[in-house]
Amino acid sequence: MTEIPNRELLPMTADLNDAGRLTIGGCDVVSLAEMYGTPLYVYDEHTIREMCRAFVGGFGTEYPNSHIAYSSKAFSSPALAKILEEEHVGMDVVTGGELAIARAAEFPAPEINFHGNNKGRAELEEALDYGIGLITVDSMYEIDLLDEVAHNKGITQPVLLRVSPSIDGHTHLLTATGVLDQKFGFPIETGQAEEAIKHALGKSNLDVLGVHFHLGSPLFEIEPYTEAIPYVLELVAKMREHGLNQRVFSPGGGFAIGYVSDTPPPEISEYASAISASVREACDRFGLDEPRLILEPGRAIIGRAGVAVYTVGGTKDIPGVRKYVSVDGGMGDNIRPALYGAGYSVVKANSPAEAPTGDVTIAGKYCESGDLLVKDAPMPDLAPGDVVAIASSGAYNLSMASNYNMSLRPAVVLVKDGEAKLIRRRETYDDLLASSVM
């Protein structure tokens, strides 16, 4: 079999067909591009399910009382919600909109956890009306607000408190959420976490099950988790005297995936064994019963499953400087390179095995000079009409997509065993005008 470059970054079913083109889930990517147009996002159902199983099985083996909740901000769709439910994976939402998607899929309410640092009253009411299992509160105001909303509905709502352990997950500044100076979580270092827990324990319509932290994303190292876990569980132990009876503990998500071949992520099993051991040791040390452990992968479940497919247009070759190859998408469907300087790997879908002839920079079509999808990637010759596929595009691309430049957000297909199912149609000009008031 001819090797596809960056195979380990592409969906697990990535292959070459007799025509020498890239296939995913048994579907010819170039044919998909012809049928659905580009930009197109292709999600491989097999990879999604395998990643769910790697988490459910990986953590389940190490720590049987564990639960995996997919962070739906990474990519949200009713079709995906159905797959998650079948794989016994719960769901985190951070807005009423993400909850609406879960509801549209009739996702089991007890398996939903509502995160976010500033949920509104209406959002909390919607969540309680749907009967969601858990709400993670993140401010004194929210503790009071949720208690009031729950009281009005005659409900005692199970909650976690989000705490901030002042630990640097060594990710990008804009995605670091464990350090002291950022907006999420009650800081432990300053004593504010303690105050918040006491405050919440005094609320008659809140049942405080425990605490949650999330260090940021993606975390290519395991040490930040194993450093934070005992520190946070020490606080939990200390709070027993104030009446905290820990039943749930959540060290969040943030598990890395590969974007470029020289920065491989840890295996899921490595995260699972280190995190489980760390929770167990800390519970033992502080005399805590072992809680139900909730892990919240988003990127690691959906990132590798998705590829972004574009058609090549014009080229600008600046002699001795750089060669720009423009495609028909860009920062509107993938803001990550512009926002975080994120790196990606690209393959020529109509001829993946062709030898590279030089470095190219894949440019988007948006009116920003920072709209570059991949910088200086070794590629075979590219001509107008060629189709390129950018790997590891399943997470935080479409979920952050915009209509900048009044561009149409892409279609999405789910592929499996040679069949493609459209799960989101491409937007139309009518969609752009649908919310305008004339």
Ligand SMILES: *Cc1c(COP(=O)(O)O)cnc(C)c1O
């Ligand atoms: C974003 C987020 C996650 C998921 O992060 P990933 O890197 O996608 O795994 C999990 N928990 C919380 C609270 C989050 O905000």
